[in-house]
Amino acid sequence: MSALDSRADEGDVVKKVMNAPVDYVDEMLDGLCAAHPGYFAQPERRVIARQSGPVQGKVGIVTGGGSGHLPIFTGYIGPGLLDACAIGDVFASPSAEQMAGAMRCADGGAGVLRLYGNYGGDVMNFDMAGEMLEMEDIRSTTVLLADDVASAPPAEAAKRRGVAGMVYAFKAAGARAEERASLDEVTAAAQKTADACRSIGFALSPCIVPQAGKPTFTLPEDQMEMGMGIHGEPGIWRDKLKPADAVADEMFDRLLADLGAGRGERVSLLVNSLGATPLEELYIVYRRLNARLGEAGIGIVSPLVGRYATSMEMAGVTVTLCRLDSEIEHLLLAPCDCPFWTVR
Amino acid sequence: MSALDSRADEGDVVKKVMNAPVDYVDEMLDGLCAAHPGYFAQPERRVIARQSGPVQGKVGIVTGGGSGHLPIFTGYIGPGLLDACAIGDVFASPSAEQMAGAMRCADGGAGVLRLYGNYGGDVMNFDMAGEMLEMEDIRSTTVLLADDVASAPPAEAAKRRGVAGMVYAFKAAGARAEERASLDEVTAAAQKTADACRSIGFALSPCIVPQAGKPTFTLPEDQMEMGMGIHGEPGIWRDKLKPADAVADEMFDRLLADLGAGRGERVSLLVNSLGATPLEELYIVYRRLNARLGEAGIGIVSPLVGRYATSMEMAGVTVTLCRLDSEIEHLLLAPCDCPFWTVR
Numbered sequence: 111m112s113a114l115d116s117r118a119d120e121g122d123v124v125k126k127v128m129n130a131p132v133d134y135v136d137e138m139l140d141g142l143c144a145a146h147p148g149y150f151a152q153p154e155r156r157v158i159a160r161q162s163g164p165v166q167g168k169v170g171i172v173t174g175g176g177s178g179h180l181p182i183f184t185g186y187i188g189p190g191l192l193d194a195c196a197i198g199d200v201f202a203s204p205s206a207e208q209m210a211g212a213m214r215c216a217d218g219g220a221g222v223l224r225l226y227g228n229y230g231g232d233v234m235n236f237d238m239a240g241e242m243l244e245m246e247d248i249r250s251t252t253v254l255l256a257d258d259v260a261s262a263p264p265a266e267a268a269k270r271r272g273v274a275g276m277v278y279a280f281k282a283a284g285a286r287a288e289e290r291a292s293l294d295e296v297t298a299a300a301q302k303t304a305d306a307c308r309s310i311g312f313a314l315s316p317c318i319v320p321q322a323g324k325p326t327f328t329l330p331e332d333q334m335e336m337g338m339g340i341h342g343e344p345g346i347w348r349d350k351l352k353p354a355d356a357v358a359d360e361m362f363d364r365l366l367a368d369l370g371a372g373r374g375e376r377v378s379l380l381v382n383s384l385g386a387t388p389l390e391e392l393y394i395v396y397r398r399l400n401a402r403l404g405e406a407g408i409g410i411v412s413p414l415v416g417r418y419a420t421s422m423e424m425a426g427v428t429v430t431l432c433r434l435d436s437e438i439e440h441l442l443l444a445p446c447d448c449p450f451w452t453v454r
Numbered sequence: 455m456s457a458l459d460s461r462a463d464e465g466d467v468v469k470k471v472m473n474a475p476v477d478y479v480d481e482m483l484d485g486l487c488a489a490h491p492g493y494f495a496q497p498e499r500r501v502i503a504r505q506s507g508p509v510q511g512k513v514g515i516v517t518g519g520g521s522g523h524l525p526i527f528t529g530y531i532g533p534g535l536l537d538a539c540a541i542g543d544v545f546a547s548p549s550a551e552q553m554a555g556a557m558r559c560a561d562g563g564a565g566v567l568r569l570y571g572n573y574g575g576d577v578m579n580f581d582m583a584g585e586m587l588e589m590e591d592i593r594s595t596t597v598l599l600a601d602d603v604a605s606a607p608p609a610e611a612a613k614r615r616g617v618a619g620m621v622y623a624f625k626a627a628g629a630r631a632e633e634r635a636s637l638d639e640v641t642a643a644a645q646k647t648a649d650a651c652r653s654i655g656f657a658l659s660p661c662i663v664p665q666a667g668k669p670t671f672t673l674p675e676d677q678m679e680m681g682m683g684i685h686g687e688p689g690i691w692r693d694k695l696k697p698a699d700a701v702a703d704e705m706f707d708r709l710l711a712d713l714g715a716g717r718g719e720r721v722s723l724l725v726n727s728l729g730a731t732p733l734e735e736l737y738i739v740y741r742r743l744n745a746r747l748g749e750a751g752i753g754i755v756s757p758l759v760g761r762y763a764t765s766m767e768m769a770g771v772t773v774t775l776c777r778l779d780s781e782i783e784h785l786l787l788a789p790c791d792c793p794f795w796t797v798r
């Protein structure tokens with residue numbers, strides 16, 4: 111057993127910057143709202159919404175999910191992006207009541223889009239929240255984000271998990287809603303963008319869930335796991351750590367085969383750290399993907415490099431390709447503003 | 455010996471996303487420029503400058519330092535910020551020739567400010583670079599950044615290291631230069647802002663320097679080190695990990711005592727991750743600092759929370775207070791734009 115394995119089994123050392131584990135999420139949300147008062151308000155517990163309230167006449171867009179993934183989900187509330195978010199415990203679904211609360215905070219009279227990752231608990235609770243709002247005469251639609259190609263084969267794409275590619279759907283839906291498009295139009299733009307995204311990631315080391323007090327998985331010191339999910343869901347292989355270019359090549363080949371984009375097309379590209387992996391290493395990966403896209407004759411528009419969807423202090427990288435048409439490209443280039451993503 | 459200690463001593467597992475360690479910095483810079491072609495160009499090896507070249511008639515501002523700290527130093531090149539940067543190996547000074555190269559790239563005919571952290575190698579090489587440029591009739595000045603209160607007592611403040619507070623001086627000097635102020639005026643604004651900043655940090659776990667192939671220090675699994683530098687320089691105490699509020703309180707008390715700000719004043723505040731520590735935990739720290747500043751009757755302007763000056767995948771947090779007067783506040787609120795910091 112390696113040193114890292116033995117750490118995982120001890121379970122008594124929780125090297126995190128926190129007070130009582132039970133207060134982790136609420137104290138984080140208090141700090142988030144205090145630091146960005148121009149953007150975020152917490153109108154009820156575990157619901158974060160735009161500070162300025164719902165925008166009358168605009169389709170509201172809500173998301174929700176477990177904590178521990180900042181800036182996703184909570185951080186992408188702002189003009190040209192989302193309107194409200196329901197926040198669960200770390201890696202746990204928010205309740206249907208919290209989701210319904212977020213939907214009410216997002217409602218500007220033009221209906222509400224529920225836009226979130228394809229995880230069982232979230233789907234069940236958001237469906238219930240939609241039914242609750244229907245009784246209040248607030249119409250809502252759903253787009254599920256399921257971009258992780260490692261989580262199921264193409265024939266079972268509906269079973270795939272939502273990972274970092276979710277941010278492209280947030281951006282496109284937010285831009286479309288800002289144009290005062292109808293609920294059906296915003297829903298269509300979100301669905302089209304969700305369908306245009308493919309992601310895959312790998313992990314080098316785990317994170318620690320505060321209340322569990324131990325790492326989410328164990329991985330021997332010299333190994334990586336390809337295809338692992340953002341909560342530590344099993345991937346597709348585990349082996350010795352490979353050079354960055356070899357890892358980037360495998361991710362690129364898998365994504366391109368699944369997406370089917372070809373010469374003369376354009377994509378956006380997100381190279382995302384799961385948390386601990388530094389920007390330096392994201393740029394090393396970006397360099398290779400840039401070269402591979404160039405060889406494939408595929409143009410790059412508005413690439414993103416940084417931390418967009420994390421798993422707290424997990425080390426690893428995810429790559430997303432978003433296949434563009436003129437509509438999606440227009441929506442990606444539209445202005446947006448939040449503390450973690452500004453386009454102007 | 456703890457599990458973590460034994461890892462450090464093995465020295466044969468380098469869990470980083472990279473190719474050959476010797477290529478780490480150059481591949482990172484290639485990726486950085488490829489990802490942000492509208493911002494960054496690499497006119498010569500290990501020199502990053504504004505893509506659009508020097509701005510005629512504007513004072514040029516250069517910085518430089520070792521790699522491994524993104525977004526500082528390299529990332530803060532752009533309108534309202536810096537003009538060029540010389541880049542060393544990870545945690546190593548750039549050469550005098552590289553610094554002179556950066557200064558030439560920043561020179562728009564109005565002189566050049568050298569604005570960088572107070573580290574021996576950087577000072578020696580930047581002094582030589584200044585002499586080289588003097589022979590080419592390019593006038594330059596120096597402001598050294600030395601904000602880390604843990605690195606020397608107040609009576610020896612000139613010995614202090616430069617850490618995350620450097621970004622405030624970058625911002626103020628960049629804004630002043632954008633106003634087409636003279637070299638002396640830009641230098642004065644940078645010095646005044648540098649003098650107004652105090653920082654302190656703590657570490658939970660080390661990072662790995664690619665070419666060394668082992669952690670920069672060892673720290674038992676249940677311990678933290680207060681006051682540690684961004685290259686693992688020794689801090690002021692090492693003890694069992696404390697709750698976030700207790701750590702925030704100690705940092706706040708030390709900073710405020712050193713800075714001397716009082717009731718009715720205004721500060722900006724940077725809560726910075728050294729790399730691995732997630733945003734969630736920065737907001738937990740921010741929450742406490744926000745409360746303490748409120749109790750002290752000190753107002754907060756434009757707080758920053760995120761990763762501004764890192765040590766690759768090191769875990770830990772630094773806090774900076776920047777004491778404001780009307781001039782510094784004006785400069786902080788002025789527009790700037792780079793991939794890592796946008797004010798509009």
